[in-house]
Amino acid sequence: xxxxxxAPYSVPPGTSGDGNDFVARLSERLGGRNVFKRLLIxxxxxxxxxxxxxxxxxINDLNRTKAEDIRLFETALTSQATSVARALDSEIEWVxxxxxxNANAQQIVNFTARSRRIVGAAxxxxxxxxxxxxxxxxQQLARLDRRNFPQGGVxxxxxxxxxxxxxxxxTRKSGDMYLVAALAPGTLIGNRVGTLSVVEDSGRVIDxxxxxxxxxxxxxxxxxxxxxxxxxxxxxxxxxxxxxxxDEKVWFGAVHIPNSNLSxxxxxxxxxDPSIIQNLFLFGVLFLxxxxxxxxxxxxxxxxxxxxxxxxxxxxxxxxRYRAAxxxxxxGIWEIDLTRNTAYLSRSLAKTMGLGExxxxxxxxxxxxxxxxxxxxxxxxxxKRSNVNGAFEIELAAANLPIFLSCRxxxxxxxxxxxxxxxxxxxxxEARGAQARLQAAEVRLFDALRSMNxxxxxxxxxxxxVLWNSKFEEFFGFLPGQLQQGMQYVMVEYHAQQxxxxxxxxxxxxxxEIQLHDGRWVRYLETNTVDGGRVSIGTEITAIRTRENQxxxxxxxxxxxxxxxxxxxxxxxxLAENYEQEKIRAEEANQSKSEFLANMSHELRTxxxxxxxxSDIMKKxxxxxxxxxxxxxxxxxxxxxxxHLLSLINDILDMSKIEAGKMxxxxxxxxxxxxxxQVIRIVRGRADENRLKxxxxxxxxxxxxxxxxxxxxxxxxxxxxxxxxxxEGGVVTLSVEPKSAGLIVRVxxxxxxxxxxxISRLAQPFEQIDSQHSRQHEGTGLGLALSKSLVELxxxxxxxxxxxxxxxxxxxxxxxxxxxxxxxxxxxxxxxxISRLAQDIAEVLQASGGQMPGGAPVAPPxxxxxxxxxxxxxxxxx
Numbered sequence: 087x088x089x090x091x092x093a094p095y096s097v098p099p100g101t102s103g104d105g106n107d108f109v110a111r112l113s114e115r116l117g118g119r120n121v122f123k124r125l126l127i128x129x130x131x132x133x134x135x136x137x138x139x140x141x142x143x144x145i146n147d148l149n150r151t152k153a154e155d156i157r158l159f160e161t162a163l164t165s166q167a168t169s170v171a172r173a174l175d176s177e178i179e180w181v182x183x184x185x186x187x188n189a190n191a192q193q194i195v196n197f198t199a200r201s202r203r204i205v206g207a208a209x210x211x212x213x214x215x216x217x218x219x220x221x222x223x224x225q226q227l228a229r230l231d232r233r234n235f236p237q238g239g240v241x242x243x244x245x246x247x248x249x250x251x252x253x254x255x256x257t258r259k260s261g262d263m264y265l266v267a268a269l270a271p272g273t274l275i276g277n278r279v280g281t282l283s284v285v286e287d288s289g290r291v292i293d294x295x296x297x298x299x300x301x302x303x304x305x306x307x308x309x310x311x312x313x314x315x316x317x318x319x320x321x322x323x324x325x326x327x328x329x330x331x332x333d334e335k336v337w338f339g340a341v342h343i344p345n346s347n348l349s350x351x352x353x354x355x356x357x358x359d360p361s362i363i364q365n366l367f368l369f370g371v372l373f374l375x376x377x378x379x380x381x382x383x384x385x386x387x388x389x390x391x392x393x394x395x396x397x398x399x400x401x402x403x404x405x406x407r408y409r410a411a412x413x414x415x416x417x418g419i420w421e422i423d424l425t426r427n428t429a430y431l432s433r434s435l436a437k438t439m440g441l442g443e444x445x446x447x448x449x450x451x452x453x454x455x456x457x458x459x460x461x462x463x464x465x466x467x468x469x470k471r472s473n474v475n476g477a478f479e480i481e482l483a484a485a486n487l488p489i490f491l492s493c494r495x496x497x498x499x500x501x502x503x504x505x506x507x508x509x510x511x512x513x514x515x516e517a518r519g520a521q522a523r524l525q526a527a528e529v530r531l532f533d534a535l536r537s538m539n540x541x542x543x544x545x546x547x548x549x550x551x552v553l554w555n556s557k558f559e560e561f562f563g564f565l566p567g568q569l570q571q572g573m574q575y576v577m578v579e580y581h582a583q584q585x586x587x588x589x590x591x592x593x594x595x596x597x598x599e600i601q602l603h604d605g606r607w608v609r610y611l612e613t614n615t616v617d618g619g620r621v622s623i624g625t626e627i628t629a630i631r632t633r634e635n636q637x638x639x640x641x642x643x644x645x646x647x648x649x650x651x652x653x654x655x656x657x658x659x660x661l662a663e664n665y666e667q668e669k670i671r672a673e674e675a676n677q678s679k680s681e682f683l684a685n686m687s688h689e690l691r692t693x694x695x696x697x698x699x700x701s702d703i704m705k706k707x708x709x710x711x712x713x714x715x716x717x718x719x720x721x722x723x724x725x726x727x728x729x730h731l732l733s734l735i736n737d738i739l740d741m742s743k744i745e746a747g748k749m750x751x752x753x754x755x756x757x758x759x760x761x762x763x764q765v766i767r768i769v770r771g772r773a774d775e776n777r778l779k780x781x782x783x784x785x786x787x788x789x790x791x792x793x794x795x796x797x798x799x800x801x802x803x804x805x806x807x808x809x810x811x812x813x814e815g816g817v818v819t820l821s822v823e824p825k826s827a828g829l830i831v832r833v834x835x836x837x838x839x840x841x842x843x844x845i846s847r848l849a850q851p852f853e854q855i856d857s858q859h860s861r862q863h864e865g866t867g868l869g870l871a872l873s874k875s876l877v878e879l880x881x882x883x884x885x886x887x888x889x890x891x892x893x894x895x896x897x898x899x900x901x902x903x904x905x906x907x908x909x910x911x912x913x914x915x916x917x918x919x920i921s922r923l924a925q926d927i928a929e930v931l932q933a934s935g936g937q938m939p940g941g942a943p944v945a946p947p948x949x950x951x952x953x954x955x956x957x958x959x960x961x962x963x964x
Contacts, residue, residue, distance in 0.1 A: 112388075129380060136376065140369040147362050155357045159339050167341040167350040170274045170284055174256070174346070177203060178240055181258045181267055191218035191263075198267050205253070206268040217263070227255065227266040235259055242348060244292045250300030252291045254284070269293075280352075281306075287318040287347040307338055307351060317342065318349045417491070417512040422450065422469055424505040429453035435511055440487055458483040465493070472497040472507050481514065489515040540625045541608070547618030549575035561585070561608055561624055599627065607631045694732045701725035751793040751879055753904050758787045758822050758829055761794065765801040766820070769809060777814040783821040790829060790902050796876045797900070803869040804833040804896050811894070812837035828882070828901040835895075840888040873898075880904050 112122060184198040191209045195218040198207040206223030210216050210232075216224035230243055236259070245253040245268065254269040272278040274293040283294025283303070289311075291299040298306045304314055317340040340351045418435020422428075427450040437443045439456050454462045461482045468478045477496040484491065495509025532553075535542050541558035545551060551573040559569065562582035569578070587601045597611035606628045613621050704712060704721045712718055762782055773780040801820075808818045816836040823830040874884040877898045888894035 125384075132380075133373075133377075136369075136373060140366075140373075143365055143369070144362065147365060151357065151362070156337065159337050159352075159354050160341075162354075163339045163341040163350055163352060166275070166282060166352070167343050169276070170348070170350055171343050171346070173203075173274050174242065174348075177201065177256055177267065177269060177273075178258070180204075181256055181265055185258060185260045185265055194265065195219060198265065201267075203269050203273045204267045205270045208266050210264045210266060212262045212264075223268060227268060230255060230257065230266065232257065232259075232264055235264075242286070242292060242346065244286075244290060246291065246299050250296035250298075252293055252296075252299040254293045282350070282352045285314075285318060285349050285351055287315075287349075289314050289318070292348060303351070307353065309338065317351070318347070417510060420453075420493070420495075420509055420511055422453075422495075422507040424469065424507065426504070427451075438489065438491075438511075438513060439484065456485055458485050469495070469507050473505070488519075489513055490518045540623055542624075543622040544615075545575055545620040545622070549620075551575070551578060552619070558624065561602065561606075561626075600624075690731075690735055694728050694735075698725060698728040698732065701728060749875075749879060751796060751904060753791045753793055755789050756792055756794050756797065757789055758797070758831065758900075759784060761797055762801060762820055762822065765798060765805055768802065769805050772806070773809050773818065776809060776812070778809060778812055779817040780809075781817060781819045783819060784823075787822050787829060788824055788902075790900060791904055792880055792900055793876075796879070800873045800876050800898070801831075801833075803873045807869055808833055808835035808837065808894070808896075811835065816893075828899055830897065830899050833896045834893060836893040839890040839892050840886070840894055841890050842888075845886050845888060870896075 109122070180201050181198060184194050187194055187197060189197070195207045195209050198204060199220045206220045206227065208216050208219035208224040208227040210224075210228050214228055216228055219227070226245060230245075232241075235241065235257075239259060241257045243255045243257065245255060247253075251271050253271050254274055256267045256269065258265045258267075271293065274284050275282050278295050280295060281298070283298045284292040285294075285303050286292055289303040291303060303309075304311065309317075335356045336353045337356055338351075338353050340349050342349045418438060419430075419432040420435055421430040423430075429448050429450050429452075431439065431441065431446050431448065431453070433443055433445050436446050454466060457465060461480075465480060465482055468475075468480055472478060472495060477494070479492065479494045482491050482493055483489075490513070491511045492514045493509055493511045495507045498506050498508055500506060535553065535555040538555055538557060541561050542553075542555045543551070543558050544553040551569060551571055553571075554569060558564070559566070563585040564581065568581075585602055587603050589601075590599045592598060592609075597609065600608045600610055602608065606626060607630075608624045609627045610622065610624045613623075615621055701721050701724045703709070705718065705725055707718075712721070762784075766780060766782060770780060805818065805820065812818060812835045818836075819832075819834045821832045821834075823832075870886075873896075877884045877900070881901050881904055882899040884896075884898045886894065886896050
């Protein structure tokens with residue numbers, strides 16, 4: 087137990103009763119060193135705050151006194167500056183009045199001198215010659231500096247004699263004359279005794295005491311040249327008050343007079359506020375009084391602390407006994423005040439209810455809210471009836487915590503007749519939890535069994551039914567409620583056999599596979615338990631059985647397919663050999679065709695060259711006239727027919743080269759717009775003969791790489807076709823559209839048009855539309871096919887769109903650069919496909935076991951892939 091408060095203190099051995107011992111005893115009385123430190127720090131902070139407030143008030147009074155002194159000084163200076171400005175304005179106005187008189191120079195001077203403040207005047211010209219003056223004033227006033235005098239302006243200056251007397255001088259310029267007026271000393275400041283003066287920008291005293299004029303402004307006021315310049319030139323505020331004379335307790339002030347080069351300067355002693363001393367004395371008295379009051383309060387507080395500590399020590403013993411008894415019961419004490427509708431909870435009970443480890447008093451509704459809704463009314467009724475029924479006991483569930491409490495209570499009264507119900511609450515969660523866990527485990531077990539996809543049955547050691555699920559009832563056709571606990575195994579088995587079609591025992595003897603009447607298969611397994619019972623589990627295996635049957639069917643079908651493939655392999659090998667022979671014969675025929683075309687072209691070109699050449703000579707009549715005009719007409723027909731026949735032969739040979747893959751392009755940079763211009767010049771005559779408009783839409787085109795001869799042939803073929811099939815009055819249009827990857831060229835006409843079903847045949851060699859329109863025009867049908875092939879050789883696309891009766895548009899593209907393609911074998915080659923198919927069949931047969939129907943192993947066929955055949959065309963014959 088703690089030492090009794092108020093007991094005499096003993097000094098530990100080895101220590102003396104000095105100041106440290108006193109501090110230790112005082113700390114013990116206050117509750118420890120920490121409490122003593124906090125109290126000491128609080129006291130020091132209080133006195134520190136008191137001193138800070140006193141200093142703040144003292145400084146505030148000083149600042150207030152200083153501000154008031156400065157304000158009064160500034161007011162006086164401003165008033166003096168205003169007075170000086172009015173005096174100057176009055177005298178300048180008087181001088182202006184004198185100049186305004188229509189009189190001679192002396193009269194002007196005399197009028198000026200009439201002012202009671204002017205003691206002398208003179209009228210001086212620009213050369214410094216005095217034209218008129220008052221007696222004795224001309225020579226002195228003529229000495230003033232009038233250089234850089236503003237035209238029509240006024241200057242304020244002064245004359246200072248040997249005694250330091252400053253005489254203000256006003257100079258007014260009028261034309262080439264200067265009217266100079268000397269004012270009586272003291273005119274501007276009113277009193278020449280003191281420290282007030284009027285000073286010019288340069289520091290020259292205009293009016294003021296003789297001490298200032300003799301010593302100079304900077305010396306008398308003890309200011310620097312920069313400070314003087316700032317004040318007199320107005321670079322700072324118009325009114326300046328500062329401590330310029332540090333060796334004396336005075337203020338220096340200066341006020342710049344607006345619209346002039348003058349300033350009013352003065353010094354003034356700094357005032358002392360007597361209230362500062364009074365405030366210091368008042369704060370001293372308050373400080374001593376506060377210290378005495380704190381000491382008295384501290385002494386009384388120590389006495390009260392001693393008494394309270396003794397009472398707390400006694401009560402702590404009781405609380406320790408009470409807390410040990412209550413906390414050890416795993417619950418707590420509660421008290422209901424039915425008069426005030428409040429509830430008290432001990433610290434242990436508050437901790438149990440999740441309210442923190444501290445005693446608390448709650449309103450009765452809030453206390454009842456700690457319990458579940460279903461138990462609140464029951465508990466409240468027991469409290470209300472306790473005065474009649476006496477003591478009670480009830481089990482309650484907490485509202486937001488997983489705990490159960492057993493509450494015992496009895497009614498009682500206090501001295502003030504307050505109705506109370508005091509009781510104890512014990513935590514019975516563990517006991518209730520064990521029972522709930524057991525029930526939950528049973529429920530989960532039953533739910534798990536019911537949700538199983540397999541049938542589940544438990545039999546006891548007496549072969550009686552203990553537990554089953556709905557899947558067991560479904561498999562064996564039991565109606566809901568037909569099975570009951572305790573039924574014999576034999577009876578259940580008898581009813582189950584009514585749903586069985588057949589039963590097959592497993593090889594390991596652990597169970598059987600049962601086929602039900604609805605076609606499903608169930609694998610039924612039984613296992614013995616530790617207590618002598620049995621567990622039966624039935625799993626549906628219908629899907630497994632079905633897959634096994636399907637696998638067997640697929641295996642049979644696979645064997646049949648393999649037999650068919652073996653037979654097909656033999657046939658394909660024979661076909662491959664036959665194809666190779668046919669391919670060789672086709673290549674020989676194609677070679678013969680090529681040689682025939684070459685020979686025929688040579689045989690035909692030789693006489694055609696002679697025919698064309700001689701016809702041209704006869705047409706031009708190079709060796710003399712032909713005679714009859716009809717000879718000339720016949721020669722033209724012969725030349726035209728020969729050239730046409732030569733053109734057809736060239737087209738047939740070019741088409742043959744393209745189909746044989748022997749056509750090569752000689753690419754070089756070219757500009758499409760220039761090429762179109764050449765083509766238009768060639769076909770312009772024929773278009774004019776047919777009375778057609780030939781239009782080119784497009785500007786200068788970018789340069790591309792292409793074969794100029796092939797591009798020119800494409801454009802000529804398409805343009806001549808458009809002219810040929812366009813009636814008179816029609817329009818043939820050529821346009822070029824540059825793109826990032828190349829060019830898009832369009833050749834459009836307003837001719838007879840082509841039907842959609844005929845467009846696909848036009849780009850084939852020797853194809854022409856068999857209509858009354860096409861039969862009226864000559865041609866072999868090679869133009870479009872040759873143009874399409876040349877475009878595709880460049881890597882472009884070729885497209886024809888047309889509407890019957892409206893016209894036709896042929897669009898082709900040319901890339902910026904021709905990409906050379908490596909020769910590739912034809913993917914659709916018949917020989918390669920046959921060889922590949924034979925190889926695939928051989929691999930299938932090897933994967934299936936590699937046996938022929940007769941049992942001989944199958945070897946993959948070694949068929950040499952046939953080279954690509956030369957293309958055969960039905961229109962290569964003459």
